[in-house]
Amino acid sequence: MLLHTHLTLLDGSRVRLRLPQARDRAGLLALLGRVGVGIDLLDLQRTLRFDPQRRAVVFATTWTPGAVAGETVVGVGAVTFAHGTPDLLIADEASAPGLGAALADVLHTAASARRAA
Structure with missing residues (x-):
């Protein structure tokens, strides 16, 4: 999965x-x-900490002056490689129109690549 990219x-x-x-x-x-x-605290922890051999989690951020570290989280998505479809997809479409579909594509591609490997 391409990470640390835009x-x-x-x-x-x-x-x-x-x-x-x-x-x-x-x-x-x-x-x-x-x-x-x-979201409950256990699910929150599972989103932030995961096994990269079985699951991918990606955060989408935008640069925001004055925000912590200069960025605002505008989306999060996750996919379990065995299932191949996103099991978590949350996007702030008001701040980032089209992000939900873009994240779904990235996660689907990551799962497909993982299964093919």
Whole structure:
């Protein structure tokens, strides 16, 4: 999976794709609040910590002046390689139009590549 790279969305905005980091907890909670999704703490921990042999998790961020580390989490997605389809996909479409579909494509490609290897 291509990580630490950028995607250009339909409106021309760019998002950065990267692996989750421990400091993303607050950003993930803020994203969930913006899109109105609840999550329990165990699921939150599973999103931030995962087995890369069985699952891929990717965060999408935008550069935001004044934000922690200069970025705002605008999306998160995950795929379990054995299943091949995203089992977690949350995108702030108001901040990043088209991100949900773009993340789904990235995750599907990662799972397909993993199964082919």
